[in-house]
Amino acid sequence: MTKLFDLDQWSEILQTVTRNKSRSLLTAFGVFWGIFMLVFLMGGGEGLKRFMAQNFAGLAQNSCFLMPGTTSKAYKGFQSGREWSLKNADVDRIRRAVPAVETVTPMAACWGRTFSYGDQQSRGTLKGVRADYADIEEPHLTHGRFLTDTDERDSRKVCVIGKRVYEELFPDVDNPCGRYVEVDGVYYQVVGVSKMTSNIGIMGSAEQSVMIPFRTLQRLYHRGDDVQAIGFTARRGTTVTSIQADVERVVRQAHLLAPDDGQALHVFNLETLFQMIDNLFRGIETLVWLIGVGTLLSGAIGVSNIMMVTVRERTGEIGIRRAIGARPSSILWQVMAESIVLTVIAGLAGITFAVALLSGVEHIVAAQGETISFQVSFGLALGAAAALAVLGGLAGLAPSMRALSIRPIDAIRDE
Amino acid sequence: MSLIHLENIEKTYHAGAPLHVLKGISLDIERGEFVAIMGASGSGKSTLLNILGILDTYDSGEYWLNGTLIKHLSENRAADYRNRMIGFIFQSFNLIPFKNALENVALPLFYQGVGRRRRNALAMEYLERLGLKEWAHHLPSELSGGQKQRVAIARAIITQPQIILADEPTGALDSQTSAEVMDLLRQLNDAGMTVVVVTHESGVAYRTHKIVHISDGVIGRIETNLDPAATPFGEGGLMK
Numbered sequence: 101m102t103k104l105f106d107l108d109q110w111s112e113i114l115q116t117v118t119r120n121k122s123r124s125l126l127t128a129f130g131v132f133w134g135i136f137m138l139v140f141l142m143g144g145g146e147g148l149k150r151f152m153a154q155n156f157a158g159l160a161q162n163s164c165f166l167m168p169g170t171t172s173k174a175y176k177g178f179q180s181g182r183e184w185s186l187k188n189a190d191v192d193r194i195r196r197a198v199p200a201v202e203t204v205t206p207m208a209a210c211w212g213r214t215f216s217y218g219d220q221q222s223r224g225t226l227k228g229v230r231a232d233y234a235d236i237e238e239p240h241l242t243h244g245r246f247l248t249d250t251d252e253r254d255s256r257k258v259c260v261i262g263k264r265v266y267e268e269l270f271p272d273v274d275n276p277c278g279r280y281v282e283v284d285g286v287y288y289q290v291v292g293v294s295k296m297t298s299n300i301g302i303m304g305s306a307e308q309s310v311m312i313p314f315r316t317l318q319r320l321y322h323r324g325d326d327v328q329a330i331g332f333t334a335r336r337g338t339t340v341t342s343i344q345a346d347v348e349r350v351v352r353q354a355h356l357l358a359p360d361d362g363q364a365l366h367v368f369n370l371e372t373l374f375q376m377i378d379n380l381f382r383g384i385e386t387l388v389w390l391i392g393v394g395t396l397l398s399g400a401i402g403v404s405n406i407m408m409v410t411v412r413e414r415t416g417e418i419g420i421r422r423a424i425g426a427r428p429s430s431i432l433w434q435v436m437a438e439s440i441v442l443t444v445i446a447g448l449a450g451i452t453f454a455v456a457l458l459s460g461v462e463h464i465v466a467a468q469g470e471t472i473s474f475q476v477s478f479g480l481a482l483g484a485a486a487a488l489a490v491l492g493g494l495a496g497l498a499p500s501m502r503a504l505s506i507r508p509i510d511a512i513r514d515e
Numbered sequence: 516m517s518l519i520h521l522e523n524i525e526k527t528y529h530a531g532a533p534l535h536v537l538k539g540i541s542l543d544i545e546r547g548e549f550v551a552i553m554g555a556s557g558s559g560k561s562t563l564l565n566i567l568g569i570l571d572t573y574d575s576g577e578y579w580l581n582g583t584l585i586k587h588l589s590e591n592r593a594a595d596y597r598n599r600m601i602g603f604i605f606q607s608f609n610l611i612p613f614k615n616a617l618e619n620v621a622l623p624l625f626y627q628g629v630g631r632r633r634r635n636a637l638a639m640e641y642l643e644r645l646g647l648k649e650w651a652h653h654l655p656s657e658l659s660g661g662q663k664q665r666v667a668i669a670r671a672i673i674t675q676p677q678i679i680l681a682d683e684p685t686g687a688l689d690s691q692t693s694a695e696v697m698d699l700l701r702q703l704n705d706a707g708m709t710v711v712v713v714t715h716e717s718g719v720a721y722r723t724h725k726i727v728h729i730s731d732g733v734i735g736r737i738e739t740n741l742d743p744a745a746t747p748f749g750e751g752g753l754m755k
Contacts (some may be wrong), residue, residue: 108631119613420609423570424670425598425626428590508570512609 113438116410127406128446130399131491133483135450138392139476143226143458145388147465147474149381154472156374157297158238158306162172162340163333165207166351172363176356184355184364188325194332200343203235206327208317215265215310216282218472222268224308226283228317237296237306242266244277244292250292251313258355259288263295264307281310286320288312340371362481400443407439407499411506418503419511432500439496442488447488451481516582518677518709519544519567524576526562536562537573537731544711546677548705552713552719561682563729564713568601569593581677598626601675602671606683608663610655610670614662616642617651620669627674641669645699661692668699672708679703681712685719697722 117124171182186206194204208228215222231249239246239260251258259281261269267301270276280287288310296306317323332347347368349359357364411418418431458474465472519542526537535561540660544550565571566578569585578585588596591653598604610619621638629637642651645665655663664684671679681700685693697719702712704724712723720726722743728735 108625115613304699416609420611421622421626422594422601423568423597423609424623425594425674427594427626430626509565512570512605512607 109434109437112370113441114326116438117442120410123406123443127403128442128449130402131396131443131446131488132399132450132453134392134394134396134399135488136454137395138388139451139454139481139484140457141388141392142385142480143454143476144461144474145381145384147458147461147472148384150355150472150474151465151470152377152381154297154470156370158240159298160236160238160333160372161371161374163236163331163370164340164344164347164504165370166332166347167328167366167368168355169363169366171357171361171418173358173361175358176363178356184357186327186330186351186355188327189336190327190330190354191481193354194330194347194350196341198336198346200335201347202333203232203332204332205230205232205236206314207233207322207329207331208314208323208326209304209328210284210317210321211219213283213310215261215269215388217269217279220269220271222265222308224262224265224310225304225313226317227304227309228314229311233311233331233408235333236297239294240295240296242295243275244290246292246294246313247313252315255316255319256313257286257288257316258291258312260292260294260311262305262307262309262311263293263297263308264305266293272384283310284320316470319425341369394438398492399446400491403439403443403492404495404498406433407496410438411435411499411503414503415506416511418506421509422506423508423512431503435500435503436493436496439499440492443492443495444485444488447491448485451484455481503508516579517543518548518581519711520577520599521567522577522579524563524566524573524578526559526566526571526573536732538706539576539732540729540732541576542727542734546709547704547707549701549710549724550712551625551723551726552711552729553717553720553726554594555715558730559732560713560715564680564682564711566590568603571598573642594626598623600676600678601673602674602676602679603685604664604667604679604681604732606686608655608660608667608687610663610666612655615652615654616647616658616666619655619666620673623670623674630731637673638669641673642666645669659692660688661695662698664688664692665699668696668703672703677709679708681710681711683714684712685714685716690718693719724755 166186167297168184168186171178171180171184174180184512188206191204191206194201210226212223213226215224215226229247230252231247234246241260246260247258251254261276261281266276268280270279273279276290276293279290281290282288294306294311298306318325332340334343344367348365351357351365352359421431455475458476462472462474463473521540521542524537524540525535528534528536540563552560552563562571566573569580569588580596585596603609610616611622614622617635617638620641621634624634624637639648639651642648645668647662647665647669650658650662650666655666658666679700684697684700688696699710700710701722710723712719714720721740724740724743726738726740728738
């Protein structure tokens with residue numbers, strides 16, 4: 101009797117929805133705005149997360165960096181305000197004292213160098229790293245190889261260049277391996293091209309850097325046995341946070357730093373950073389859900405309210421229908437369907453609008469040279485559409501119950 | 516057994532002070548009769564009609580319709596009975612305002628699950644029979660009172676019910692259209708339908724063949740009026 105795909109049912113629904121256009125429109129707007137907020141904020145949040153993640157791409161999550169600072173406490177006969185430096189020996193010291201470390205590697209950098217190849221020039225950071233730096237940051241080589249232990253041992257003048265440096269120095273060269281890049285009067289042979297994208301400030305942007313063996317840099321720039329930073333990772337099964345204190349203690353003891361002097365030794369723990377960012381985004385996500393779902397709910401309640409009014413207005417009509425033989429299920433379905441149709445159409449419009457806007461954001465971001473997806477997944481959109489139908493049904497529940505309670509005589513007795 | 520058999524029907528409304536509307540109504544209406552239920556307002560005649568039309572329930576007694584006891588019916592069965600057995604005509608027409616004449620007439624068939632094409636063809640046939648073919652696509656608001664009532668009659672008879680229940684069918688019409696409507700009802704009766712009219716107007720009541728006077732919730736007397744033309748209020752006589 102109440103067929104789902106009866107053309108008349110649908111034309112009837114269309115009729116009643118369009119009979120009061122402005123009211124339907126305003127009601128639908130609540131749902132539209134709710135789902136729009138939800139989808140748009142979720143897409144935006146995801147995009148932001150991906151944007152952030154890109155800065156850390158390729159970095160080992162269980163890694164930690166140590167950098168020397170200036171002491172702020174007098175300790176063991178030293179005054180506060182002392183400058184000190186990490187040494188080559190610290191690397192072995194840490195390895196020996198803390199068995200749970202997997203990789204310990206020294207790093208050095210010269211900022212603001214000019215790299216040149218022929219007439220082409222590029223500016224960036226010259227980094228000195230060992231082969232095992234690859235354990236901390238995945239090199240993502242597009243050409244050639246990474247630095248090796250042999251390069252390190254022989255202090256070879258070889259380099260791995262970053263993506264941006266490659267693009268700027270070798271715009272027409274397909275494979276730059278074997279060519280020589282000049283930095284501060286020294287020529288380094290290119291052995292690899294890396295497309296690392298990490299951006300965190302340990303030693304500057306990876307894209308904009310040239311990596312040479314650590315010892316080469318130390319010698320050429322007269323660094324003695326000073327190390328600018330030490331990176332280490334934890335063995336499988338242990339977290340870097342759990343060994344961080346041990347490593348710190350070793351370094352503090354060796355360099356006579358007060359155990360509670362935070363200024364003396366800078367520790368940059370990626371794990372806690374990742375965790376913080378993770379928590380931040382979880383917080384944002386929760387907020388988005390709260391706002392989106394709240395708005396959507398209030399929209400649905402609006403639909404329910406208006407349906408209530410509609411049912412009241414149509415009391416007479418419903419009574420007549422009942423008198424001439426409409427079954428209760430038919431009345432129920434009519435009200436429910438109207439509510440569902442209103443909600444779903446408004447919701448789909450909201451999803452569409454949000455997706456369109458998100459792709460607009462994507463375009464703007466892409467215009468600035470970043471390719472990050474801000475889009476929500478198709479599954480999420482489908483889920484949202486299904487949830488809308490359920491929501492519409494729920495919104496229609498109370499009004500259709502009211503409609504069912506209308507008895508023909510109540511409606512027909514108009515005096 | 517008669518088509519309609521009422522036995523000691525009682526009905527009390529409980530809105531505020533209890534109102535004992537029907538105080539034991541027993542009545543038989545045979546197949547093919549043309550009956551008027553007549554009484555002053557408040558006499559209980561409309562309540563009786565609502566019970567006959569399964570629009571309302573009764574407290575005690577028995578109502579047999581076509582051999583079926585109408586008591587504690589499920590909503591679905593009540594709806595089906597109303598749809599197939601009974602055609603309603605109301606004082607205020609009760610057409611659905613946003614549907615045109617054709618759609619209004621076709622609506623009962625929609626609830627029977629009749630296909631759209633067949634439904635509309637049948638509705639058009641009935642409208643034509645009632646002289647409203649040109650008005651088929653007009654909304655009720657564009658029709659005169661008499662036209663509206665004729666649309667309502669078409670809607671009532673499109674399912675070919677056994678009984679037509681008319682509640683003050685001429686109440687909102689002038690005397691000439693009233694006469695036309697009563698003529699239509701007589702024609703339906705001539706064609707074999709049982710017609711029950713509720714009215715307070717003698718001019719309407721005396722155009723039927725049997726007049727049941729009801730006052731204060733009980734049946735006063737039952738008049739037979741085999742020759743409506745002979746009475747002063749009957750056919751050709753005063754309508755209002």
